[in-house]
Amino acid sequence: MKVRGTKLSHDEYMNQVISVDHHPEIEYAWATGIAISKFLEGLKQGKIYGAKCNDCNRIVCPPRIFCEECFSPMVEYVELPDTGVVNTFSLAYIRTDASRREKPEIPAVIDIDGTTLTPSGFLHLLDENIPHDQIKVGMKVKAVWRPEAERTGSITDIMYFTKLED
């Protein structure tokens, strides 16, 4: 079988073949819905909200208005502590545009304390000043909040999570 295709080098692609450029200018504003707006309002007040399903008894974070398993309404919001456990993390040197950072950002999934039955939490960042060899899966962490006056109702109202000394 013959396999066809015309390979171009980066230089040919950028400078030699005719190409047509387009920079779409487009913007979105998403209404954050019933449950996530509650979550984001909570963050503005320095609180982390989850939700409880009265059928399977899970407490989940972030909150939602229905349980995707039971398909029952989740009618109860639960205020959770601003502490949790590192479920997993990375030392990330690569940026979206593929350029590199000197000092890595530390994305992590934080399982929020007080959630039940399944690991439940959200993506956030860890304190870049924690020595790298001290960062472990299972490490206890606490939210570091932006000063109240600077909070906007965003996931970034938590600046990062830092190691909780035990």
Next chain:
Amino acid sequence: MKKRKVGIVSVGLTKFMRRAKETPKELAYYAAKTALDEAGITRKDVDAAIIGSAPDAFDGVHQKHEYLTDGAGGVNLPTMRGYVGGGTGVFSPIQGWYSIASGMHDVVLVTTEEKMSSVLPSAQAAFNTIFDNMIERPLGPNLVWIFALEMRRYMETYGIPKEHIAAVSVKNKGNALDHPSAMLGQKLTIEDVLNSEVLAEPVHLLDISPVADGAVSFVMMSEEKIKEFGISLDDVAWVEGVGWNVDTTMWTNRDLCYPKYVEKAAKQAYTMAGQKDHSPEALRKWLSFAEPYDPFNYKELHHLEGLQLFEKGKAPLAAYEGVTARDGDFPVTPSGGLLGVGNPIAAAAGMKVAEVYLQLTGKAEKRQIPKDVTRGLAQAWGDLMQVGTVIILKGGRVN
């Protein structure tokens, strides 16, 4: 329900390239035309066309299935795109299967295509739109993050050393040296992989497959039509089982150490194929080889476990010890995979299904597994660690 027997009778592939001069439509045409020629039929014989392609954001072309229709041979036919992210390339032949098994159509032309080079400065920018728009994107994530997070969770849960995972890159990039479409066949050592640039610990550069442009097509037919066309059973691979499954996008609410959705998709396919014993030993005896999705080296292992082909946490050692080499006890990714041949999303998984076909019909040339192969599996995966698609094929003369 009575289902009709369905076979793949031919495949067509383009080269996989970092940057192709051809448009997506032209790439689709190359693959589709090759598949038709290989089957010895023309577009006039085709009842329906199916198109598989990943997010429109790569192309910057809205509703690209409609744009691709001409190249995929689908003009004025019942043409349809099914889309499950990275799982698409295996889902497209599944769509072909049910179109024919149901009695709806007899001859279906399936094309999987991807052109990722158009988006600048890199495909990453388009990938970012898969993250949650309200509570994840404001953190500035990129695609490598979630792979790094999943890989770490997998390694920590089962105590897996990086060397064992690196063995997959060595194997697949080595196998790709024998693939005519390959863009990154390489002879490497485990040290090369471990010492390659750190992108997002634990992910290094040689753990990742390269983004690419390319297309792969299939001709699928009912048993009746295969007889009517006088196609030799030596050129046929029957679809014996299919499965697909989707988990929630709330990936931070699941344990990433194990792909439950792949297990569910696989069990659906095994059960359909009549294979009741889902233990790894029984399945590795029943299947001759597998082509699991390998956009990152650890994903091949993760998927082998989800597919029930190895116990949880046990696939890495098997890879390290050569069990999954092309001439090993249970060959895995003899094609060279996404790591070696390249990763034009939907077409990459299409390439995996094509490899199962080529192996079963003895047409894999230098890549032919050096033993009798009667039955093979291809699997793909996608979106936010949440989609599993599985297809099982058997040789045309296998009962």
